[in-house]
Amino acid sequence: MTPPSAEAVARLAARAALDKRAVDLVVLDLQGMSSLADFFLVCTGRSTAQMDTIAEAIAIALRADGIRVRHREGTAESGWLLLDYGDVVVHIFGEEPRAFYGLERLWGDAPVLSVERGVGSRD
Numbered sequence: 001m002t003p004p005s006a007e008a009v010a011r012l013a014a015r016a017a018l019d020k021r022a023v024d025l026v027v028l029d030l031q032g033m034s035s036l037a038d039f040f041l042v043c044t045g046r047s048t049a050q051m052d053t054i055a056e057a058i059a060i061a062l063r064a065d066g067i068r069v070r071h072r073e074g075t076a077e078s079g080w081l082l083l084d085y086g087d088v089v090v091h092i093f094g095e096e097p098r099a100f101y102g103l104e105r106l107w108g109d110a111p112v113l114s115v116e117r118g119v120g121s122r123d
Contacts, residue, residue, distance in 0.1 A: 004065055006031075006087035007113065010039040013083075013090055014115040016061035017043050020054045022092070026104060027113035038087040040107065044098045048076035051092050055081050058090055 004012070010027050017025055022043035031038045045051035055076075059069060062085065071084040079097035083090040091103060 004067070006038040009062065009065075009067060009085055009088045010041055010113060011115055012061055012065065013041050013058045013085070013088060014043075014113075016057040017041070017054050017090075017092075018115070020050065020057045022050075022054050024098070025115065027115055028104070028107050028110040029113050030107065030110050033107070033110055037084075037089040039089070039113065040103065040110075041088065041090045042093070042098075042103050043091070044093050044095055045076070046095065048094070051076035051081055051094065054092050055083060055090075058083060 014025055014027055022045060025041070025043040028040040028042065029038070030036070030040060043054065045054050062068070067085060069083050070086055071082075073082040073084070074080040076094075079094035080101075081092040083092075093101070
């Protein structure tokens with residue numbers, strides 16, 4: 001079985017986050033711009049419980065495709081969670097830390113990957 005592409009992993013993670021009502025979700029396409037990862041998924045949770053729920057939903061969705069997190073950093077209580085999937089790095093922020101760190105500003109030249117909500121999600 002061929003592993004999914006980094007873009008497919010980013011899209012799957014994004015749909016899982018959106019299904020748990022992550023807000024202000026953006027997927028930055030860093031291919032050719034960074035050696036850190038091909039994609040950064042950045043989103044916000046409105047509470048620590050929601051941040052944990054988003055992280056768990058992403059982990060479950062990716063694990064179902066045989067993709068396991070390589071490294072996890074931070075805590076919802078700190079306002080930032082990082083899930084490292086190699087070519088895809090997920091950043092889940094609380095509202096204030098998201099504004100403070102401004103990853104989208106740091107990577108302002110990166111194209112944004114369009115991600116649509118999965119079938120059956122509300123809003």
